[in-house]
Amino acid sequence: MAALTTAGPSKSGLTPPPLQHLSLRHRLAERGLDRMIWLALPGFLFVLALFVYPAVYGIMLSFQPNDESGVFGNYVEFFTDKYLFDTIGNTFRIALPAALFNVMAAVPLALVMRGRVRGKRTINTILIVPISLGTVLVAEGLLTYLGPQGWLNRTLMAVGIIDEPLRLVHNMWGVIISLIITGFPFAFLLTLSYITGINPKMEEAASTLGAGPWQRFSKVTLPLVAPGLAITFCLTFVLAFSVFPSAVLLGNPAGDSHVLSVAASQAAFQRYDFPLATTISIITAVVELTVVALVLLWRSRMYRGSSAGKG
Amino acid sequence: MTQTLARERRALRRNGAPRKSPFRWLVWLATIFFFVNLFGVIASVIANSFATEWFDTWLPTGWTAEYYSMAWNDFQLQDTLVVTMQVAFTVVIVSLLIGAPAAYVLARRNFPGKKIMMLSFLLPIMVPPITYGIPLATLLYQLKLGGTLSGVILANLVPAVPFVVLVMTPFIEQIDPRIEAAARMCGAKTWQIFTRILGPLVVPGLMAAALLVLVQTVALFELTFLTAGPGSQTLVVSLYYAVFASGIRPSQAISAMAVVYMLTTLIVLVIALRHVSPTQMVTQVKTENNE
Numbered sequence: 251m252a253a254l255t256t257a258g259p260s261k262s263g264l265t266p267p268p269l270q271h272l273s274l275r276h277r278l279a280e281r282g283l284d285r286m287i288w289l290a291l292p293g294f295l296f297v298l299a300l301f302v303y304p305a306v307y308g309i310m311l312s313f314q315p316n317d318e319s320g321v322f323g324n325y326v327e328f329f330t331d332k333y334l335f336d337t338i339g340n341t342f343r344i345a346l347p348a349a350l351f352n353v354m355a356a357v358p359l360a361l362v363m364r365g366r367v368r369g370k371r372t373i374n375t376i377l378i379v380p381i382s383l384g385t386v387l388v389a390e391g392l393l394t395y396l397g398p399q400g401w402l403n404r405t406l407m408a409v410g411i412i413d414e415p416l417r418l419v420h421n422m423w424g425v426i427i428s429l430i431i432t433g434f435p436f437a438f439l440l441t442l443s444y445i446t447g448i449n450p451k452m453e454e455a456a457s458t459l460g461a462g463p464w465q466r467f468s469k470v471t472l473p474l475v476a477p478g479l480a481i482t483f484c485l486t487f488v489l490a491f492s493v494f495p496s497a498v499l500l501g502n503p504a505g506d507s508h509v510l511s512v513a514a515s516q517a518a519f520q521r522y523d524f525p526l527a528t529t530i531s532i533i534t535a536v537v538e539l540t541v542v543a544l545v546l547l548w549r550s551r552m553y554r555g556s557s558a559g560k561g
Numbered sequence: 562m563t564q565t566l567a568r569e570r571r572a573l574r575r576n577g578a579p580r581k582s583p584f585r586w587l588v589w590l591a592t593i594f595f596f597v598n599l600f601g602v603i604a605s606v607i608a609n610s611f612a613t614e615w616f617d618t619w620l621p622t623g624w625t626a627e628y629y630s631m632a633w634n635d636f637q638l639q640d641t642l643v644v645t646m647q648v649a650f651t652v653v654i655v656s657l658l659i660g661a662p663a664a665y666v667l668a669r670r671n672f673p674g675k676k677i678m679m680l681s682f683l684l685p686i687m688v689p690p691i692t693y694g695i696p697l698a699t700l701l702y703q704l705k706l707g708g709t710l711s712g713v714i715l716a717n718l719v720p721a722v723p724f725v726v727l728v729m730t731p732f733i734e735q736i737d738p739r740i741e742a743a744a745r746m747c748g749a750k751t752w753q754i755f756t757r758i759l760g761p762l763v764v765p766g767l768m769a770a771a772l773l774v775l776v777q778t779v780a781l782f783e784l785t786f787l788t789a790g791p792g793s794q795t796l797v798v799s800l801y802y803a804v805f806a807s808g809i810r811p812s813q814a815i816s817a818m819a820v821v822y823m824l825t826t827l828i829v830l831v832i833a834l835r836h837v838s839p840t841q842m843v844t845q846v847k848t849e850n851n852e
Binding site: 281284286287289290291292293294296297298300301302303304305307308311355358359361362371373374375376377378379380381382383384385386387388389390391392393394395399400401402404431434435436439440442443463485488489491492494495498499511514515518524527528530531534535538 | 582584585587588589591592595596598599601602603605606609616617619658659660662663665666667669670672673678681682684685687688689690691692693694695696697698699700715716718719722723726776780781782783786787797800801804805812815816819822823826827829830834838839840842843
């Protein structure tokens with residue numbers, strides 16, 4: 251409430267300001283800096299105080315190890331302790347397949363769903379359910395469903411595909427499956443919005459030039475949607491890379507799903523070593539941003555002109 | 562709608578286009594497979610919550626609802642639900658109060674430093690909560706806010722405020738600024754423009770933003786997990802602790818709690834879907850990233 255009353259410009263620009271202020275205020279207003287800017291201040295200050303400042307504070311804290319191991323002590327510990335260092339590989343082994351699968355599976359469904367399909371809204375609504383339920387509930391459900399006596403293993407055994415129950419929980423497979431259940435709908439809904447933005451006339455034009463379905467997809471649609479897919483991949487990958495609740499509940503947090511976020515929270519809440527925990531968080535962010543930057547760099551070399559029109 | 566669809570189909574078939582290609586069949590099969598599994602996951606939780614015993618059979622051997630009262634008492638679900646609602650509604654109101662004015666400025670003005678401001682609203686959404694959550698939680702504990710309700714609310718506001726800004730900015734952009742200019746020409750004061758002209762026009766946008774934030778906050782796990790103490794846990798966090806410490810209580814009680822959480826989320830979701838489309842819930846972020 252205070253935000254509005256302090257920021258709300260009670261005196262409007264209608265009354266002319268005193269002459270001696272006119273020039274400066276005028277010049278500022280010309281560049282868009284009038285009193286209206288104050289309205290943005292609470293939001294900006296909030297982000298500075300609770301996002302930027304903690305990040306800076308975390309970076310400084312990471313250089314102040316709890317023990318006497320010097321400025322880079324935490325970083326040295328992370329990169330020399332094999333159990334900690336392996337978390338990077340573990341996280342990639344889980345996040346990369348999940349993100350790639352989600353994006354690649356989203357494309358064909360989005361291709362089918364972009365036209366007028368009966369029950370489109372129903373399908374979209376069902377797909378939003380796992381996203382809004384969240385990873386904790388999906389993990390709890392998968393524990394039963396994928397377990398040795400769960401419905402999936404029972405069905406597979408009843409059909410005769412397998413003789414022994416598959417081991418899908420308390421290892422990285424469970425984590426990957428949970429990332430697909432929550433991540434695939436997310437990737438699909440993003441991809442769908444990109445694909446519907448492509449003018450279907452372009453494919454029709456290719457068709458008149460004799461392109462078959464596969465050529466129309468690979469030479470026309472795919473290049474046009476690729477920049478969007480790059481963004482989708484980045485967002486899905488970042489989500490998967492920071493997997494936490496399902497890695498603990500559904501994976502093997504001491505073994506193959508000892509991922510970066512698990513290591514960070516263990517450092518914070520089991521060892522109470524907050525400097526090490528923030529160090530791991532910072533390393534997570536750096537690795538994530540590197541992958542995102544590489545994908546975006548690759549994306550900047552793609553065609554990004556107009557593909558819009560009636561979609 | 563259905564009629565035009567049928568007519569189009571018929572027209573397509575006349576032109577020799579196949580009605581259903583093998584590719585479409587494959588995609589539909591895969592989608593149905595996904596839905597069956599999703600249904601299985603949710604149904605397992607519900608079935609287990611009503612089970613007397615469920616070991617090596619397709620369905621539980623008997624049915625009971627007694628684990629709901631056990632979950633309700635043992636997990637103090639009433640208190641947890643109250644906390645969840647307190648956190649969610651405070652976050653919605655505060656994020657709208659802080660975020661909507663900022664969105665107005667970003668939609669209407671060009672000023673030096675606008676790009677930086679945009680970026681500072683984009684980053685908290687792009688960076689996953691667990692990454693910035695630990696430094697944030699460390700700081701909140703230093704300020705003696707960790708483990709309190711206000712700490713949880715502050716932490717949950719961090720992604721909510723930028724989210725409101727990103728949802729509201731394009732919404733305000735599409736309101737014709739000439740309406741404001743016309744009101745000013747007619748002698749309206751600035752506060753009058755806000756309350757009588759813009760206010761009614763932005764209500765649908767505010768509504769959508771509020772509901773999206775509500776859905777997100779109820780399901781947001783990481784930040785609450787990192788900042789909550791006993792007494793300030795939201796439903797999703799106490800569900801996590803219950804699953805984490807499974808073995809202490811029967812699994813049916815945990816499932817019953819999961820069903821309560823699921824119902825809460827779905828009620829919020831159903832209300833939200835009356836005002837926003839499913840795609841909007843995901844793509845709001847995208848339209849901004851795509852710039």
